[in-house]
Amino acid sequence: MAKSSRLIQMIMWINAKRSFTAQEMADEFGLSVRTVTRDLQELSALGVPVYSVQGRGGGYKLLRERVLPPISFSESEATALFFAAQSLEFFGSHPFGEVTGAALQKFYHYLPADKKEQIDRLKGRVMFWSPYRPMSPDILQTLLQAVMGGVVVTIDYNSASGVSKRDIQPVGLYASDGYWYCPAYCFVREEVRQFRADRMLSAAPNEAVRPREEVRRKTVLGKPSKAHLEQAGLRVELTKKGVWLLESNPRFAPFIRRREDGGGIANVRIAAEDLFFYADLVWGLGSEAKITEPPEAVAYIGRKLEAMRALYG
Incomplete structure (x- = not known):
């Protein structure tokens, strides 16, 4: 076997073993211990994080961060991966x-x-824009590790009702409008809830709480159902421009019915606890949208209008 091929095979073997002796490696590859020792020194110089353990029962161990064997990419694949990784730089944290x-x-x-020249010409001309949202990269890394390990995390969460301590089992992470969201099973509420990472003041693995196997099988592709909660019907009248603005919002788009004049009506069935959240989305459309039902949402918009009048006189 050529030396380059042998070194690649060694990297894969080391990744699988994590800890081993020089004699075990020599037996595996049919080499002398001296040759194996020399190859390990060369791998270490190449960046493979192998270190020796001295004393009785010693040998070699691999640091936590393993190294992948060489992977061949086409130029187009490398360019695509370059810009995919670059897109993360536009987030406040990741x-x-x-x-x-x-x-x-x-x-x-x-x-x-x-x-390289082609990529240099694209810099500043191709970007993946995302609003800047400050949040802790350490917390995001803790959540990601919890997703990969399927473990429970204890967080201090700052919600509208104040700061509370929660044990959660993260389902995954996704980004929207610059924010990172973490759907997770909440052991207090005993259901999957939506958490915003920027509202987490701290996050640490909690091995004392046993994770739930059914949560490990969930993904972020399926939103938690709120069908079991009290429901409310939200009715919104839209101008032609209002339809144009709201049809890009996936929460409303499937429920918009156009009129012949270009305007329309949106009838959305939602959980009652989300009513004011949806009303705030409609508020952002100004005079292009009018909530007509339910009365609680109409009154909520009225209070916002009065507050704005008081603010601007």
């Missing part, structure tokens, strides 16, 4: 720490000169 910058540098460094 759960991947500084490794995305290192990955970007690797992709860029090994590209041919003409491909």
Whole structure:
């Protein structure tokens, strides 16, 4: 076996073993202990995080961060991955720490000169814009690790009712409008709830709470159902421009019925606890939308109008 192929095989074997002796590796590859020791020194120089353990029962161990064997990418694939990783730089924080910058540098460094020139010409011309939302990258990393490990996390959560301590089992993470959201099973509410990462003041793994296996099988693709909660019907009259503005909102778009003049009506069935949240979305449309039902939502908008009149005189 060629030395380069042997080193790649060794990387894969080390990743699978995590801890081993030089003799075990020599037996696996049919080499002398001396040759194995020399190869391990070379792998270490190449960046494979292997370290020796001294004393009785010693050998070699792999640091927590394993190294993948070389992967071949086409130029187009490398460019696509470069810009996919670059898109994270537009978030105020993300759960991947500084490794995305290192990955970007690797992709860029090994590209041919003409491909680098093409990417340089695209810089500042292709971007994945996201509003800046300050939040803790450490908390995001804790949540990501919990998703991968299927473990429970204890958080201090700042909601409208104040700060409370919760044990949650994260289902996943997703970003929307610059915010990171974490659907998670809440052991206090005994159901899957939606948490905003920027409202978490702290997050730490809690091995004392046993995770639920059915939660591990969930994904962020399925929103928690609120059909079992009290429901309310929201009716909104829309101008032609109001239809145009609201039809891009997935919460309303399926329920809009157009009139011949271009305007329309949206009848949305929602959980009663979300009524004011939806009313605030309609409020943002100004005079292009009018809530006509239910009375609680109409009164809520009226109070907002009075507050605005008092503010501006």
